[in-house]
Amino acid sequence: MHRSAPRLTRILACAAVPVMLVVAGCSSDSGSDGAPEASASPSPAAKKSPSVAPAKFTQLPDPCSVLAQKTIEDLVPGAKSKGGTAGKSSDAASRGSCSWNGLDDNGVKGSQYRWLDVSLLRYDSDSSLGVSGEQRAQQSYAKEVDKAKATEGAKSVKTSAAPGIGSEATTVNYTLNKTDEDFVYATVVARTANGVVTLTYNGTGYAGAKNPSSADLTEAALKAAKEAVASVESVNK
Known part of the structure; x- marks a missing residue:
């Protein structure tokens, strides 16, 4: 089965660039526009106050x-x-x-x-x-x-x-x-x-x-x- 000329040209172009660029710029035949899917960033954990030992003495004498x-x-x-x-x-x-x-x-x-x-x-x-x-x-x-x-x-x-x-x-x-x-x-x-x-x-x-x-x-x-x-x-x- 022969591939169409435009499709073959596209495959060769993607093969010639670095792998990282292929992932970002070369789409598959599925018709995707090449834009990366948005991923939900995990929300930072709420900061907790450090745990400290309670003070031993609570009062002073006269x-x-x-x-x-x-x-x-x-x-x-x-x-x-x-x-x-x-x-x-x-x-x-x-x-x-x-x-x-x-x-x-x-x-x-x-x-x-x-x-x-x-x-x-x-x-x-x-x-x-x-x-x-x-x-x-x-x-x-x-x-x-x-x-x-x-x-x-x-x-x-x-x-x-x-x-x-x-x-x-x-x-x-x-x-x-x-x-x-x-x-x-x-x-x-x-x-x-x-x-x-x-x-x-x-x-x-x-x-x-x-x-x-x-x-x-x-x-x-x-x-x-x-x-x-x-x-x-x-x-x-």
Whole structure:
């Protein structure tokens, strides 16, 4: 059976072009116009929010109650207010602070000034960002340590790990000249789950009294920080 000339010419032309062009441009004898059939594209799956662990702690204690009265008496003799002075907070469940200060006047032996501050932070999990409360607290913990190390005017800055306090803790020691006196500082930053506690303790001697030693201040600050962390953990049980 002989093929018609036009049909034979068409077959030869299609055989001479690359295979991919044949598929797109050469039709069969069925009478198709060569246009590719439209295929339905699968619709993209709906994006789901990342799953994150819920925050362990849902509240914070009253910052002025995280330390026992005996602790305040030992660390801040002659405290102006044993109940402490609370810092302002627009969200007491997420942040708060309290401070104490006092001058222990020893007459001709001079005076000892002490200042103590406790700051509490709590972080919720954020499913929209896929970040847990604990991860956010870890980031905050690192920032608080860096902030203490970068205190303006601080001299002889030293940092050391503080094991046994919460999930992780760091002590930052330095001296700072204020009102023509050298103040000795010990700051302890601790994280427990999704909570961060920063405790700063400093002091100086007036009227010829010797300055407190960094070792003594640090020992007292570590004990107080451990007590504050325990208060955060206890209120969430």
